[in-house]
Amino acid sequence: MIHRVLAADLPSHVGRTVRLAGWLHRRRELKSVSFLVVRDRSGLAQVVLREPVPYPEETVLEITGTVVANPQAPGGAELAAEVRPRPGGPGRAPDRAPGGGPERSRTPAAGPAIEVLSEAVQAPPFDLYRPAVPAALPTVLDHAPAALRHPRLRAPFEIAAAGVAGFRAALDGLGFTETHTPKIVGTATESGANVFGLDYFGRPAFLAQSPQFYKQALVGVFERVYEVGPVFRAEPHDTARHLAQYTSLDAELGFVRDHRDVMAVLREALAGMHASAAGGAGAALSLLGIALPEVPEEIPAIHFADAQELISRHTGEDPRGEPDLAPAHERWLGAWALREHGSEFLFVTGYPMIKRPFYTHPDPERPEFSRSFDLLFRGLELVTGGQRLHRYADYLAALAARGEDPEAYTGYLAAFACGMPPHGGFAIGLERWTARLTGAANIRQATLFPRDLHRLSP
Amino acid sequence: MIHRVLAADLPSHVGRTVRLAGWLHRRRELKSVSFLVVRDRSGLAQVVLREPVPYPEETVLEITGTVVANPQAPGGAELAAEVRPRPGGPGRAPDRAPGGGPERSRTPAAGPAIEVLSEAVQAPPFDLYRPAVPAALPTVLDHAPAALRHPRLRAPFEIAAAGVAGFRAALDGLGFTETHTPKIVGTATESGANVFGLDYFGRPAFLAQSPQFYKQALVGVFERVYEVGPVFRAEPHDTARHLAQYTSLDAELGFVRDHRDVMAVLREALAGMHASAAGGAGAALSLLGIALPEVPEEIPAIHFADAQELISRHTGEDPRGEPDLAPAHERWLGAWALREHGSEFLFVTGYPMIKRPFYTHPDPERPEFSRSFDLLFRGLELVTGGQRLHRYADYLAALAARGEDPEAYTGYLAAFACGMPPHGGFAIGLERWTARLTGAANIRQATLFPRDLHRLSP
Incomplete structure (x- = not known):
């Protein structure tokens, strides 16, 4: 059987008969x-042949022919195919199209030049060949199996x-171990709200909103763990940035000094993501016209309190006393980081304890602030992380301070009772990273088959 | 701060002060x-010091000391630490233990030799330091965060x-693209039984039993896809091999001749898994005393009908006419493959259509048999796969033949209506692979936090 050649590899097969x-x-x-x-x-390849091709677009074909140089074709080569070669006889050289390349070649007749593997019986929801996508997002999502075939x-x-x-x-290079943890959990402990309930063999159960407790417990086993997996949020909001299921890139590591060691690992992870995208998805980046932002060797960082000072000094507003940053202030900080540090990334550290979950480690010198951080990318939050509490007694105190019953956390607390090192971690939302990088206005453009308030199929 | 050195790296730091x-x-x-x-x-490192250490096991420590060669210590080196060095003064060389190595060294006093990062306040459910695990499986599972710290x-x-x-x-090396697909689905199409129901914003939904339909649809987009993710089975059986959630390694590829191209890719995937385990988990394999089985360049294959013939010829039984292989017969075939082909792996191909899902591609020459396969490892099924139907009309016919309403499959069928190449794939259960390889009697020993009929925590 004649060797199959991919479209992108045609140019290196000029003069040869390929499939x-x-x-x-x-x-x-x-x-x-x-x-x-x-x-x-x-990718795409151009094929020329001298007879009509009576199949609709999206029909799946195998085409045998000769690779011919043609400066007008993608990559500088195209396939010259024949239809119905004479049985037993030599193949006929195909006519060249006007403007075609100079080469001609005689192909041995090895069988029909075009074989239909499966004919399309239904047109895609829009023309997949148009360079821009001629459809609105709901159409794309409703018809995802066909629509996602559009190169963009x-x-x-x-x-x-x-x-x-x-x-x-x-x-992996930093000694982390990959793990797989339960997505069905018995208690909705991290946040009672926005959790999907489930009938688990007649008992109530919930879909995990994060692997937070498991990754912390596993620091006690492997020291450094990560997990790439689905997390579930019963988000009752129908917005451009909420999904009911997304892919969380979670990491957690032990034996940290404080949150800065976690930030250093996050920087390495992000740099790895960008380097890999540049190397492994170069064609996709080019197609979308994306220049990957550089991840600085050291990402600039500003303390939450200093960020508020800066905002109040340079804008007409005074956010001091607020426990969180407003979206407009995050955008302002993003512009500031680019201007002052030449960085599209900015760490904001030390968010007030009051806005962070109970397992957050406080700053011992300013206990109203935490050893947590957000990473802003172009003025939008991309990653959240921080140092966690690690002493059993500190967990009991933190739960008591929030009026929570430690009984509900027995399984979780067992890890800390048995000795846990200072540790911390972070979670990157994959779809969010992809959407921000590609400039997608809606996170659903970075989700193959999104799940949201209204969407349960395809 | 003195550099932290991992236990396994101590031997290359003899004579130096490390943490x-x-x-x-x-x-x-x-x-x-x-x-x-x-x-x-x-791993483990030995530390000697001349004073008592009043902390219970599992306390988290940082210890500063001098690395000393000692043929009796793991790796041939140990850490000689000091407690309470005199402030400002030079450190005292620790006394050598009887039978210790010949080297002594004076350590500069850089601070307290032992720092307690967090004291264990609760003993683990069993002694983690005993070479064999002195506990039954339920104890291990109930106390997983501590129990999993045991090296074995x-x-x-x-x-x-x-x-x-x-x-x-x-x-990745074969041009596959990694994907992430929904775990919440609107219809329990692949198999009505054993599915977890869910309240999805007031609508009924289900946890996905496999990414089967999505990976097939995505062949239309990427040609070759894989996914590593959780799948859910509401298994009402409490056995050593059933889990309510497991990690499925799914792959699917287009433009196959038939199931044999799928088998060839599975062989590469398995060989990759074994090579990576040998390289990346050598210490774990040694600890468990496991010699990795070789994945043959070409895994032997036998047709289902021939396998039944062979069994009836060589055993007292006659399984011909049965639509599936009995476990005892799979074991017999496993022994036969080892004897005849020197292989611990055996493909059984061509299972009867009647036992396979509706999307299975029949063998055109013997339509009662399918283009499917099981991969047996040591006489036990490890992987299932095969070629799928790819033409829209064939799907309609297959659903009609089973008395199923194509309306329920609209989203799925859309991919085939728009043109799909011949394709196939397979799914490897990660926990099953790990359990078989490590000789675990119960699949829960290969699951960090198993979910089953009774177990919903930790």
């Missing part, structure tokens, strides 16, 4: 010649896949 | 000397993590 396989991305029929664009996982709609997921690979590679 | 950090794995007090074993993520109980998860990394590396 191309993929989807009929587009066809144009001229009087005596057909131009096809065939799409496969590597597929591209973010190639970037996401490369990013995750870079996340893992960076953490 | 060791980890859990007090074991302590033995002699008259004038204490022997500590400290556990960190890399942790080891399977190091092997699992390395295996998954190898799975991904093999498929």
Whole structure:
């Protein structure tokens, strides 16, 4: 059987007979010649042949022909195919299209030049071959299996896949162990709200909102762990940034001095994601016209209190006393970091304890502030993390201070009772990272099959 | 601050002052000397010092001292630490334990030799330092956060993590794209039974039993996809091999000739898993005394009908006419493959259509048999896979033949209506792979925090 060659590899096979396989991305029929664009996982290839091709777009084809140099074709080469070669006889050299390259070649007749592997019986919801996506988001989402075939709609997921690979590679290199933890849990402890309930063999259970408790417990086992997996939020808000399921890139590490060691690891993870995207999803980045932002060797950091000072000094507003940053102030800080530090990333550290979960480690010198951080990317929060409490007694005190019953946390607290090092971690929302990087206005553009308040299929 | 050195790296620091950090794995007090074993993520290290250490096991410590060669210590080196060095003065060389190595060294006093990062306030459910695990499985599972710290109980998860990394590396090298698909689905289509129901914003929904439909649809987008993620089965059976949640290593690829191309990719994925485990989890494999089985260049394969023939010829039984293999017959085939082919792996192909899901591709020459396969490992099923239908009309016919309403499959069928190549795939249960490889009698020994009929915590 003649070797299959991917579209992107055609240029290195000029003069040879090869087999191309993929989807009929587009066809144009001229009087005596057909131009096809065939799409496969590597990209697009042009095919010319001298007879009409009576199949609709998205039909799956195998085409045998000769690779011919053509400066006008993608990558500088195209496939010259024949239809119905004479049985037993030599193949006929295909006519060249006007403007085609100089080379001609005689192909041995090895069988029919075009084989239909499966004919499309339904048109996609919009023309997949148009460079821009000619459809609104709901149409794309309703018809995701077909719509995602559009190269621009597929591209973010190639970037996401490369990013995750870079996340893992960076953490593997730092001695982390990958883990897989339960997504069905018995208590909705981290936050009672926004949790999906479940019938678990007749008992109530919940979908995990994060692997927080498990990754902390596993610091006691592996010291450094990460998990890439789904988390679930029963978000009752229908916004451009909420999903009922998203992919969380979670990491947690022991034996830290404080949150700064966690920030240093996050910097490495992010740099790994960006390097991997640049290397593994270069075509997708080019297609979307994205220049990857540089992750500085040291990401600038500002304390929450200093950030509020700065904002009150330079804007007409005075946010001091507020326990959190307003979105407009995050944007202001993002612009400030770019101006002052040349960085699209900025750490804001030391958020007030009152806004952080009970396991957050306070700043011993200013106990109203925490050893936590947010990482802003272009003025928007991308990652949250920090140092956690690690002493059993501190957990009991923190729960008591919030009026919570430690009984509900027995399984969680067991890890701390048995000795846990100072530790901390962070969680990156994969879809959020991808959306921010690709400039997607809606996080659903960075989610293959989003789940939200209204959407449960496809 | 003095550099932290991992236990496994002590031998390359002989003569230097270093900081060791980890859990007090074991302590033995002699008259004038204490022997500590400290556990960190890399392994165990021996520490000697001349004063008593009044902390219980699992206390988290940082110990500063001098690395001393000692042929009796793990790796041939141990840490000689001092307690309460004289402020400002030079450190005292610790007394050598009887049988200790020849080297002595004077340590500069850089601060207290032992710092307690967090004291254990509760003993683990059993002695973590005993070489064999002195506890039954329910005790281990009930106290997983502490119990998994036992090196033998942790080891399977190091092997699992390395295996998954190898799975991904093999498929990345073959042009696969990693995906993340919904775990909450609107219809329990693949199998009505054993599915967890969910309240999804007031609507009924289900936890996905597999990413089957999504990975097939995504063949239309990426050609070759894989996903590592949780799948959920409401298994009402309380056995040693059933879990309510497990980690599925799913792959699916387009443009296959038939199931044999899928089997070839599975062989590469498995070889990648084994190579990665050998390289990345060597210490865990040694600890458990496991010699990794070789994955043959070509795994032997036998057709289901031929397997039944063979069994009826060589055993007293005649399974012909049965639509599936009995466990005893799988074991017999496993022994046969080892004897005849020197392989611990055996593909059984062509299972009867009647036992396979509706999307299974039949064998065109013997339509009662399918283009599916099971991979047996040591006589037990490890992987299931095969070629799927790819033409829209074939799906309609297959659903009609089973009396199913195609309306329920609208979202799924859309991918096939728009043109899909011949494709197939497989799913490896991670916990099953790990359990088989490590010889675990119960799959829960290969699951960090198992979920089953009775267990919803920790």
